Amino acid sequence: MRILIHGGFFSESSQSNETKLLKQKALLDILEKSKVYLKNNNAVSTSIFATSLLEDSPLFNAGIGSQIQQDGKIRMSAAIMDGTSHKFSGVINIENVQNPIFVAQKLMREDDRVLGGEGATKYAFKEGFPLFSTETKERKIEYLTKKENLGTGTVGCVVLDQNGKLAAATSTGGKGFEIPGRVSDSATIAGNYANEHCAVSCTGVGEDIVSGALATKIVTRVTDGYALKDAFKKTFEELKPYDGFAGAIAVCKNGDVFFSESHPKIVYASFDGESNTVFT
Ligand code: ASP
Numbered sequence: 001m002r003i004l005i006h007g008g009f010f011s012e013s014s015q016s017n018e019t020k021l022l023k024q025k026a027l028l029d030i031l032e033k034s035k036v037y038l039k040n041n042n043a044v045s046t047s048i049f050a051t052s053l054l055e056d057s058p059l060f061n062a063g064i065g066s067q068i069q070q071d072g073k074i075r076m077s078a079a080i081m082d083g084t085s086h087k088f089s090g091v092i093n094i095e096n097v098q099n100p101i102f103v104a105q106k107l108m109r110e111d112d113r114v115l116g117g118e119g120a121t122k123y124a125f126k127e128g129f130p131l132f133s134t135e136t137k138e139r140k141i142e143y144l145t146k147k148e149n150l151g152t153g154t155v156g157c158v159v160l161d162q163n164g165k166l167a168a169a170t171s172t173g174g175k176g177f178e179i180p181g182r183v184s185d186s187a188t189i190a191g192n193y194a195n196e197h198c199a200v201s202c203t204g205v206g207e208d209i210v211s212g213a214l215a216t217k218i219v220t221r222v223t224d225g226y227a228l229k230d231a232f233k234k235t236f237e238e239l240k241p242y243d244g245f246a247g248a249i250a251v252c253k254n255g256d257v258f259f260s261e262s263h264p265k266i267v268y269a270s271f272d273g274e275s276n277t278v279f280t
Helices: 017-039 043-056 100-107 117-126 137-144 206-211 214-223 228-237
Strands: 002-009 076-082 087-094 114-116 155-160 166-172 192-194 198-204 246-252 257-261 266-271 276-279
Touching: 002 017, 002 043, 002 198, 002 246, 002 257, 017 043, 017 155, 017 266, 017 276, 043 076, 043 100, 043 155, 043 166, 076 100, 076 192, 087 100, 087 117, 087 192, 100 117, 100 166, 114 117, 155 198, 155 246, 166 192, 166 198, 192 214, 198 206, 198 214, 214 228, 214 246, 228 246, 228 257, 246 266, 257 266
Parallel strands: 087 114
Antiparallel strands: 002 155, 002 266, 076 087, 076 166, 155 166, 192 198, 198 246, 246 257, 266 276
8 A cells, every 4th residue: 555645845044943844744644634534435535535625724725725817716726637537537627616636526426527627617507516615715815915825735645545546636726816717737637647557646837747747647658667757857858958847756556656856846755655755
């Protein structure tokens, strides 16, 4: 059993010791709860469970605490990929729900599994998700003072369960101040991808992650025989010509776990089968 979770990028300047400790505590707490959950649940359910807890923490930019776009609205994106069935489901630019990842979960049983904008929001309400504002006081102040937020990031989770099944889940509030309608990487196969060999969740500048086809490239390289570390090395090398800004967490069927970042620093916590590691 393996679990890795990430809380996106946090710049050094946004990291007072107090915030660092809060994030460490939140990540370790969510990791512990997810380990317990994984004992009786599969990789897909656990990746959704962990991501929903990350969405519920205002410390991270997903669900509660999501960033605000140019027009003052919050639009969120989230996706799940089941490495066994190869099913990918997601919502892009959904509004007014607490947990976009739960809407992505509902979509797993549909033929139409990725919904965007108004369609995604309408679907959520039709399915009984209550209207919920994920705006926090902190994000609102940043928006009103036009202060670019360098201190909150997308969240994600990758899991290997006791039956050797893999899954990835990712959720984001976007980059903040974006043009309404912008599509980030998080609910695409560049930002979230898994098959029976490897599962990857990304964070960073969505446009760079899409250009680098990050998650899909890492998974494909592992599938074609690369060691996980080498798949990361080659894929991150390919971001360099355009100074791509990205980070990723991954787990493989053989139990290997790995993370990397092009710039400091992605915050994450992992359980490698024996012990916990937290990196903030
Ligand atoms: N990837 C997200 C986006 O570009 C942001 C992030 O990961 O911090 O919308």
